[in-house]
Amino acid sequence: MLRILEVTPGATGVGIDLNEDDLARGRANAEERGLADRVRFVQESAVGTARGPADVVLCLSAGHALSDAQPPEHITAALHALRRLVTPGGRVVLGEGFWQRTPTPGELSAMWPDASPSEFHDLAGLVDIAVAAGFRPLWIETANGDEWEDFESAYQSDVEEWLAAHPDHPLAKETRDRVDRHRGMWLRGYRDVMGLAYLTLVPVN
Structure with missing residues (x-):
């Protein structure tokens, strides 16, 4: 809009x-x-x-x-x-x-x-x-493949960067499980x- x-x-x-x-x-x-x-x-x-x-x-x-x-x-x-x-x-x-x-x-x-x-x-x-x-x-x-990849990558990139910098944070495991699950849905699923x-x-x- x-x-x-x-x-x-x-x-x-x-x-x-x-x-x-x-x-x-x-x-x-x-x-x-x-x-x-x-x-x-x-x-x-x-x-x-x-x-x-x-x-x-x-x-x-x-x-x-x-x-x-x-x-x-x-x-x-x-x-x-x-x-x-x-x-x-x-x-x-x-x-x-x-x-x-x-x-x-x-x-x-x-x-x-x-x-x-x-x-x-x-x-x-x-x-x-x-x-x-x-x-x-x-x-x-x-939407073409490039647009999908841009969307999916941007959707999680800030969280991935945070996980790389804070692997031992109390919320890291829960967050890592969530983003890994979403990535798997995309790459192995849809x-x-x-x-x-x-x-x-x-x-x-």
Whole structure:
């Protein structure tokens, strides 16, 4: 959202989340970019919010927050919620996971608990759901391998550096177990199996 505001003079934005730490980080980033007077961060659920509709609605890997349904049914509910939040002729940018190919039993066992082949659609199925929910797909993109590696490495790099400097810290074992488990999920589980799609959607009148 902040990147969009930087290149769109006069535009304003609202960030909605239930996690106050994430909202505080957003406020700090906005202040650092000189955007604090054009953006608000509010602690509430986007489900049933009275805010909006907006010209651009971003939902990046957060569709699960818009529905209590189990994956992958949550995507349909999330798209209907997003449909209500966007103006006619506006845009929804949806970031959602999909299977690049059906995972093997070994790959599933290395992922998160209870990982299942039915948890995601393939890319075509994800786009079909967006169309059925009342959108037309203007642009279909997917994260490439370099982007995945950048994300996964950056996600844990500060913790890895801390572990290297504090191997005997009282919290080291717990922290080491957590990051080792996550790295294993990625490298032995969903790497080159799960993709991330970015769909730019326009609502049908």
